[in-house]
Amino acid sequence: MRPGSSRPGREAARRLSAGKWRAVAAVAGIALAAGLLAGCGGAASGADALTITLYNGQHVQTTDALVAGFEKATGINVSVRSNDEDTLADEIVGEGSRSPADVILTENSQVLEYLQGKNLLAHVDASTLARTPAQYDSPQGDWVGVSGRVSVLIYDPALIKESQLPTSVMQLADPKYKGMLAVAPQETDFQPIVTAVESAYGQAATLRWLDGIKANAGSHVYPDNETIADEVNRGAAAFGIVNQYYWYRMRAEIGAASTKSRIAYFAASDPGYVVDVSGAAILKSSSHQAAAQKFLAYLASVPAQEIIANPAKSISFEYPIASGVTTLAGETPFDQLKPYPITIAELGTGTTAVTLMREAGLL
Helix, strand or coil: CCCCCCCCHHHHCCCHHHHHHHHHHHHHHHHHCCCCCCCCCCCCCCCCCCCEEEEECCCCHHHHHHHHHHHHHCCCCCEECCCCCHHHHHHHHHHHHHCCCCEEECCCCHHHHHHHHHHCCCCCCCCCCCCCHHHHCCCCCCCCEEEEEEEEECCCCCCCHHHHHCCHHHHHHHHHCCCCCEEECCCHHHHHHHHHHHHHHHHHHHHHHHHHHHHHHHCECCHHHHHHHHHHHHCCCCCCEEEEEHHHHHHHHHHHHHCCCCCEEECCCCCCCCEEEEEEECCCCCCCCHHHHHHHHHHCCCHHHHHHHCCCCCCCCEECCCCCCCCCCCCHHHHHHHHHHHHCCHHCCCHHHHHHHCCCCCC
């Protein structure tokens, strides 16, 4: 187990809005997936149908839509087990060759890199990897990138003007923001930011920065990004750091009129401006390797990427990153983002980030 990786209660938060959108997402996934690319296979007959088990660390609405599309297109059933991605990874390590999981789908690359380092993942078919730009896939070819997100500041303009927001992630530790900042260090989404800061400034400076964040956040240390978005939107905190899609999902759920908060970006190439990649991998221990490969091929295909691209279908607001599909959501286009130039390999497993946050008392 990675130190400090377990985040009890986050799955409950992730499911808060799932009931409202689950039926819409599932039906829409079926509709969009009807034209699945050749290579994923045709629908199997009832006699030939089999079931693969998916350990799901992604948001349930998105996964429901993708699974429904895959099942419709291939006739292969998917049994989904959802939980925090770190919890699922720890279970896989503990289960070893006895794991019932065939595939794991995560929100962040660090979990997949962690499992890859344990030599638990099978190689992904080259034809599947070719659908996603290489910088968003496993450097060793053991998982495929499915979608992307970018870190942003969410703020309440009634409490802080956009011009007063930090333009660099290092300014989050400035004492002038004491009592104003909201953070969720237990989120795996926060680990890439800490890793990027450590890459840019070293461990000693990162630890001082984390100490400053802890002091500034005070009572505004929350369990997850959903809580940050809610608390900032209701004026309980002036601003916080989240991935962009949490704000868009919240606005879709509560309506534009009830969305008092706004989002802003750090300066171009700042270490706080990080692109995270959600990906999927096949377990070496899977007894359904061919079907699992079909599932990964589907995730990177045009029909699946179109599900992610259209928030009316999957309520995702994540960026599709495979098969040339672009988002239909009204957000900054993916190719116009200006993130910190850090590679998937450099983001690693997040272990150093977790260690530093534990030393700072944030975990």
